Amino acid sequence: MDVTEDTVRGVCTDAVFERGERYLAEGRVCEIHRVDTTVTAVVSGSRQYDVRVDLAADEFAPRCDCPYNGPGTCKHVIAVLLQCVDDRPPDEGARLDAALNGTDIDELRAFLREELVTDADLRDRFLARVGASTRRSVDELRTSIDRRFEERNPEYDVVFEPSDFTQWFNLANEYREQGQYASAATVYRALVESLDDNMERVDGAYDHFSSAFSRALDGYVDCVAATDRDADAVTNAVEYLDERATSGTPFLAEHFERAAVELRGKAGEQSCE
Template sequence: MDVTEDAVRDICTDAVFERGERYLAEGRIHEIHRVDTTVTAVVSGSRQYDVRVDLATGGFAPWCDCPYDGPGACKHVVAVLLRCVDDPPSDNGDRLDAALGGADADELRAFLRDELATDTDLRDRFLARVGEPMRQSVDELRTSIDRRFEETNPEYHVVFEPIDFTQWFDLANEHREQGRAASAATVYRALTESLDENMERVDGAYDHFSRAFSRALDGYVDCVAATERDADAVTDAVAFLTERAVSGTPFLAEHFEKAAVELQEKIDEQSCK
């Protein structure tokens, strides 16, 4: 996707666009890097914020760990995108490809194994890519996600700033791309449960958490529907959604109710084909 000022304006408010312009002019962007279409950067504000955008995705799939919860993208994202309009960072994709192409296979294998041994996120995605089904349960995944809420603001119960759930969404997507809908559904359900349980402690960045919840819930329904031959899984999913509508966070009840109805309709449509 071409990065133009008009395209950036489309994803933010006029006020945020102006603040993003000011941040760029003030030189607040640091450590900006690009690999293929993914750009990452650090933008200084009241503290240092991590930003990530995808130049090839409609809307740029922006992510920032600032507490902004207004409509559209934040000023840090806008500043980075405007930098890409005026002075795009060089693409390191070819450099990586060249390094990989010239690497010794045994050394590369040893390096990868060392990294996989210590980086659980990378290890999970690697195993998903090479064909391993999900072995973690919903409860085990939820423990990791819940921990992120605890670590975000350890001194208080309240969560003020966004949490990056990318590692779990990427893991679910990897399983989906490999045709393992049941494994992806496990990840989406863990995300849905954790967000539901922790939503009432959120006091800021509401749009961020609401979008993450909706994305996880939609993914769960889609993946369960893709496993329509597993009647027990479908029955369990509908029961889970119905129960959550009653016992979960009150303002999310309607979302669970609609999801239960949508899943049942998907299954009924498939059974009629």
């Protein structure tokens, strides 16, 4: 996707575009880097916000951990995109490739292992990439997801700002790309349960949490349906969705009911093939 002022305007409202222009003019974009078409940056607002965009993706696939939940993307993303229009950061991809190509394989393996030992998120994604199924249960995954709610507002039960669930969505997507649908379904189910059980605490950025819930629920249904035509897995998942419809957050009940109907339909389509 071409990065021009017009294409940037197309992913936000006029008001947000103006705020993004002001942020850029005020020098709030810092620590900006580019590898291939992926740009990461830190934007200074009421606090420091992490921004990532893909200059080649449809609508730039923006990600920011700010609380914005309006139409289009936020002013932090717009400020970064506008900097890329005027002064795109140099591509560090070639330098990275040269360093990788010039590194001894044993040294690289040792470095990677050191990082995998201390970074659980990276370790999970690495194991998923090489085709290993998850050994973590829904409850184990939920523990770390639930912690994200607590980290945002440790002194209050109410959640005012959005939480970043990217690492779990990335992990689920990695499993899907490797055909590990049961493992992906486990991650999605952990997200669904955590979001369902914490939704009534949300008092701000509701659209953000609702969107994450819908994305996780859709992913769960798709992955269960793709689990090697496992009839028992589908039956258990439908029972789970039906149970959640009655025991979970009341205003999410219709989403669980619709997901159960959709999964039954997908199972029926598969049985006829």
